[in-house]
Amino acid sequence: MPFDQKHIRNFSIIAHIDHGKSTLADRILELTGTVEKRQLKEQMLDSMDLERERGITIKLNAVTVSYKAKDGQEYIYNLIDTPGHVDFSYEVSRSLAACEGALLVVDATQGVQAQTLANVYLAVDNDLMVLPVINKVDLPSARPDYVKKEIEDRIGIDCSDASLVSAKTGLGVPDVLEAIAKDIPAPEGDPKAPLQALIFDSYYDSYRGVVVLIRVKNGSVKVGDKILLMHSKKVYEVTEVGIRTPNEVKTGSLECGEVGYLTATIKDIKDVFPGETITLSETPAKEPLPGYRRINPMVYCGLYPSDSKKYEDLKEALEKLSLNDASLVYQPETSQALGFGFRCGFLGLLHMDVVQERLEREYNLDLILTAPSVIYEIEMTDHSVIKLDNPSKMPEPTKIKEIREPYVSASIMTPSEFVGPIMELCQEKRGIYTDLQYFDDTRQIVKYDLPLSEIIYSFFDRLKSCTKGYASLDYEFASYRKSDLAKMDILLNGEAVDALSSIVYKPQAYNRGIAIVSKLKDIIPRQQFSVPVQAAINGKVVARADIKAVRKDVLAKCYGGDISRKKKLLEAQKRGKKRMKSVGSVEVPQEAFMSVLSIGDDID
Amino acid sequence: MKPSSLYVHIPFCSSICAYCDFCKLLYRKEFAFPYVEELLKEVEGKAKGLSFHTIYVGGGTPTCLEDPLFEKVLAFLSPYLERNGEFTIEANPESLSKEKLLIAKRFGVNRISMGLESSSEKRLKEMGRGHTYEEAKKAFALAKEMGFSNLNADLIYGLPDETLEELDKDIDALLALDVPHLSTYSLTVNEGTLFYNKKIKEADDNDAADQYELILKRFREAGYLRYEVSNFARPGFESQHNLTYWHDEEYVGCGLGASGYQDEVHYTNTRNLTKYLKGEYLDSQEEEGEQDRLEYYFLTNLRLAEGFALEEFEKRFGFSFLAKYQKEVDSLIKDGLLLLEQKRVKPTDKGILLLDRILLTLFK
Numbered sequence: 001m002p003f004d005q006k007h008i009r010n011f012s013i014i015a016h017i018d019h020g021k022s023t024l025a026d027r028i029l030e031l032t033g034t035v036e037k038r039q040l041k042e043q044m045l046d047s048m049d050l051e052r053e054r055g056i057t058i059k060l061n062a063v064t065v066s067y068k069a070k071d072g073q074e075y076i077y078n079l080i081d082t083p084g085h086v087d088f089s090y091e092v093s094r095s096l097a098a099c100e101g102a103l104l105v106v107d108a109t110q111g112v113q114a115q116t117l118a119n120v121y122l123a124v125d126n127d128l129m130v131l132p133v134i135n136k137v138d139l140p141s142a143r144p145d146y147v148k149k150e151i152e153d154r155i156g157i158d159c160s161d162a163s164l165v166s167a168k169t170g171l172g173v174p175d176v177l178e179a180i181a182k183d184i185p186a187p188e189g190d191p192k193a194p195l196q197a198l199i200f201d202s203y204y205d206s207y208r209g210v211v212v213l214i215r216v217k218n219g220s221v222k223v224g225d226k227i228l229l230m231h232s233k234k235v236y237e238v239t240e241v242g243i244r245t246p247n248e249v250k251t252g253s254l255e256c257g258e259v260g261y262l263t264a265t266i267k268d269i270k271d272v273f274p275g276e277t278i279t280l281s282e283t284p285a286k287e288p289l290p291g292y293r294r295i296n297p298m299v300y301c302g303l304y305p306s307d308s309k310k311y312e313d314l315k316e317a318l319e320k321l322s323l324n325d326a327s328l329v330y331q332p333e334t335s336q337a338l339g340f341g342f343r344c345g346f347l348g349l350l351h352m353d354v355v356q357e358r359l360e361r362e363y364n365l366d367l368i369l370t371a372p373s374v375i376y377e378i379e380m381t382d383h384s385v386i387k388l389d390n391p392s393k394m395p396e397p398t399k400i401k402e403i404r405e406p407y408v409s410a411s412i413m414t415p416s417e418f419v420g421p422i423m424e425l426c427q428e429k430r431g432i433y434t435d436l437q438y439f440d441d442t443r444q445i446v447k448y449d450l451p452l453s454e455i456i457y458s459f460f461d462r463l464k465s466c467t468k469g470y471a472s473l474d475y476e477f478a479s480y481r482k483s484d485l486a487k488m489d490i491l492l493n494g495e496a497v498d499a500l501s502s503i504v505y506k507p508q509a510y511n512r513g514i515a516i517v518s519k520l521k522d523i524i525p526r527q528q529f530s531v532p533v534q535a536a537i538n539g540k541v542v543a544r545a546d547i548k549a550v551r552k553d554v555l556a557k558c559y560g561g562d563i564s565r566k567k568k569l570l571e572a573q574k575r576g577k578k579r580m581k582s583v584g585s586v587e588v589p590q591e592a593f594m595s596v597l598s599i600g601d602d603i604d
Numbered sequence: 605m606k607p608s609s610l611y612v613h614i615p616f617c618s619s620i621c622a623y624c625d626f627c628k629l630l631y632r633k634e635f636a637f638p639y640v641e642e643l644l645k646e647v648e649g650k651a652k653g654l655s656f657h658t659i660y661v662g663g664g665t666p667t668c669l670e671d672p673l674f675e676k677v678l679a680f681l682s683p684y685l686e687r688n689g690e691f692t693i694e695a696n697p698e699s700l701s702k703e704k705l706l707i708a709k710r711f712g713v714n715r716i717s718m719g720l721e722s723s724s725e726k727r728l729k730e731m732g733r734g735h736t737y738e739e740a741k742k743a744f745a746l747a748k749e750m751g752f753s754n755l756n757a758d759l760i761y762g763l764p765d766e767t768l769e770e771l772d773k774d775i776d777a778l779l780a781l782d783v784p785h786l787s788t789y790s791l792t793v794n795e796g797t798l799f800y801n802k803k804i805k806e807a808d809d810n811d812a813a814d815q816y817e818l819i820l821k822r823f824r825e826a827g828y829l830r831y832e833v834s835n836f837a838r839p840g841f842e843s844q845h846n847l848t849y850w851h852d853e854e855y856v857g858c859g860l861g862a863s864g865y866q867d868e869v870h871y872t873n874t875r876n877l878t879k880y881l882k883g884e885y886l887d888s889q890e891e892e893g894e895q896d897r898l899e900y901y902f903l904t905n906l907r908l909a910e911g912f913a914l915e916e917f918e919k920r921f922g923f924s925f926l927a928k929y930q931k932e933v934d935s936l937i938k939d940g941l942l943l944l945e946q947k948r949v950k951p952t953d954k955g956i957l958l959l960d961r962i963l964l965t966l967f968k
Contacts, residue, residue, distance in 0.1 A: 561863035
């Protein structure tokens with residue numbers, strides 16, 4: 001491919017979840033002839049099985065395509081896909097840092113949503129050229145003019161040239177391709193300056209070591225170059241560079257403005273992190289590129305192998321996964337009940353879910369997760385402050401001056417008719433009302449400050465159900481606030497099980513205790529002896545349920561064919577038993593540790 | 605080792621009981637004739653050169669066959685029985701006529717097993733049984749009169765909302781039959797039965813355990829020994845045929861849906877009559893390794909009150925039971941589920957009811 005910096009366009013696509021971002025990407029690949037239609041799997045850039053199954057984009061992914069524009073020139077388009085869910089805004093900010101422009105996809109039937117606003121503001125912050133694309137104009141309920149006006153009024157982006165498309169049928173997509181060449185600026189940067197390349201993603205390959213995805217901001221890089229990682233100060237020799245189309249194509253070099261991949265036999269994955277700058281070791285750049293805004297994990301949980309012999313496997317899997325998922329953090333911890341494992345931090349519950357599934361599928365692990373927790377700030381009587389990410393590590397109550405919990409500012413965009421139910425829900429979830437604005441004639445934005453811990457317990461599902469799916473939610477961390485909180489211990493057979501501890505809002509502790517013990521009573525299989533399940537706060541039992549002992553499990557009749565059937569049943573039970581943890585003398589199934597999560601709504 | 609037991613299945617019944625999940629078909633003459641033809645062909649092939657210490661004709665209801673066909677089956681099987689062997693037929697009170705008993709007698713049948721199931725008219729109706737308690741009582745009396753002394757009666761407990769008082773009456777009625785062998789089964793509700801479709805629930809294990817304990821107490825007082833989870837006998841009247849299963853010994857199985865165990869392989873016949881009549885008997889068989897053989901051994905032998913002898917185990921598997929299972933045995937003994945006594949491994953009274961727990965510990 002001939003290199004001409006003026007003919008490179010680096011852009012990403014931003015959209016609210018389900019507004020058709022991945023479908024538009026598919027269409028672009030098809031129309032540029034990058035992928036033939038018969039090879040096109042739905043949502044090509046969603047390379048993980050998990051992404052295709054759930055129809056969501058989790059990982060950003062980059063692809064290079066060539067496009068011959070109407071001006072007769074050949075362009076190189078680097079498309080960087082972005083995730084649409086609120087949990088993954090960090091990934092969005094990373095991909096935006098590698099671009100000069102963004103396509104803003106808005107569903108013509110739904111209009112601007114809370115998440116759209118959040119992502120557009122990120123793009124504008126990054127000085128990107130934003131091109132509006134109104135999608136799904138082929139649907140009978142499409143209101144393209146209305147949506148255009150909405151984008152102009154609410155976001156302040158000129159929509160007179162907005163592309164009207166149907167990503168599904170391909171209608172209007174050629175205009176989008178033209179607009180990219182015409183309106184998105186070519187990358188700036190000095191091809192003769194010392195190399196500065198931004199790492200925006202990486203993954204591990206067992207043959208080549210770490211593969212990094214880079215955007216060359218200044219200079220160029222080629223095979224054989226000695227490169228320096230500016231933060232970790234490590235030097236490597238480049239073994240391979242190329243572009244992804246989406247299959248990897250070796251090019252031998254990457255020039256100023258280009259996006260592609262690079263390998264350099266980097267074996268230690270800790271040496272590389274997204275946001276790192278690559279330069280040449282002999283002629284280094286003066287300073288690294290500005291790093292990304294690093295978003296801290298909001299939710300923590302314990303992650304343990306069901307089979308304690310798999311601890312090392314889990315450690316290795318986490319190392320590799322965190323390379324591919326910069327927002328995942330983890331450190332070793334030990335639980336009396338679950339043995340050796342890790343405390344992991346996530347951007348949100350969806351992220352946690354995705355990490356669990358990826359570990360189980362891609363690394364063939366069987367995991368136990370403890371209920372997620374936010375990070376609490378605990379001010380001790382000696383005025384020192386502790387950050388607590390694991391409820392079981394809560395200090396003695398007598399030494400605590402106050403406990404503070406994280407609050408988020410939540411914006412909920414909703415049709416006006418649901419404002420009432422939403423406010424009720426927010427009140428129930430201990431929200432503090434901050435604002436209510438009209439967005440347009442029919443929609444309003446409800447703003448509340450809410451404890452993050454309430455949001456992670458089923459808030460989103462409740463919101464969807466009380467608004468028939470019409471409300472959209474966006475939130476960001478606001479501040480820590482003092483709260484009336486206490487640690488609730490769960491005792492099985494009289495012994496506290498550290499992995500089941502949680503931090504609760506005291507005025508709701510009694511109800512929550514009842515809900516948890518009755519849930520556990522149903523989940524934990526009956527044992528040979530009766531097992532009391534108790535919830536206690538500061539050593540005082542607030543709720544109790546008993547798991548009755550099993551007295552009879554034998555099959556009454558066992559002749560001839562019954563024998564083989566019984567053997568099969570027992571073997572199935574034996575397999576089920578292997579997925580349980582022995583806590584003291586009680587066999588506890590995996591899901592018990594997460595059960596605290598699903599009972600949030602049983603509380604009146 | 606050559607199998608020394610033969611099971612023969614007659615799948616026909618004149619009515620279908622609400623709880624029954626055995627392989628059964630409503631009796632129809634035009635099916636019964638070709639079926640018996642094919643069945644005897646299967647027996648001939650599988651039993652070639654063998655003779656049996658026990659033969660068991662079960663069902664279904666063997667006595668629902670018309671007399672000539674019934675006679676044909678017994679006449680065919682009779683020569684395969686060893687001297688002093690046990691020859692059992694299953695029967696229903698309503699179809700055990702004097703004629704049937706005469707035929708049975710002529711061909712060497714010496715044990716009859718019959719379902720009483722309950723003494724309450726209401727319960728019998730609920731279960732879809734075709735007889736009353738009085739009719740059952742008469743059938744047992746008739747069998748005795750005709751010289752059959754080795755008789756078994758079945759009882760089902762754990763029926764929907766059954767009380768201990770109700771069960772106590774059933775026990776009285778059962779003991780009044782004065783037969784040397786009794787079997788009691790707690791109701792299990794399996795898919796494909798009327799009870800299942802009616803969403804009838806099995807008794808909670810706590811209630812079932814109370815009922816079982818009442819049965820155990822009353823039967824023991826009446827001089828019956830529990831030799832297996834659900835089986836009780838006066839000394840010397842244990843079912844030799846069923847002991848084959850619980851000793852994990854091989855046996856030949858013939859007939860629709862029947863199971864067998866030969867050359868270290870468990871097999872099950874088809875439940876499809878059309879296939880069966882074409883001579884395609886086999887439905888499935890298992891590949892078995894040592895772990896499977898161990899599991900089968902425990903699963904069967906530990907149902908017996910006397911369990912198994914350490915010496916027997918070692919002879920069969922070539923290693924010492926305790927050497928391999930010391931840790932598990934210690935914990936089971938500690939939990940009061942297992943006993944080591946006179947070089948035998950036995951379940952305790954508590955353990956026999958929690959056999960699944962014992963087995964899951966041993967199936968490591």
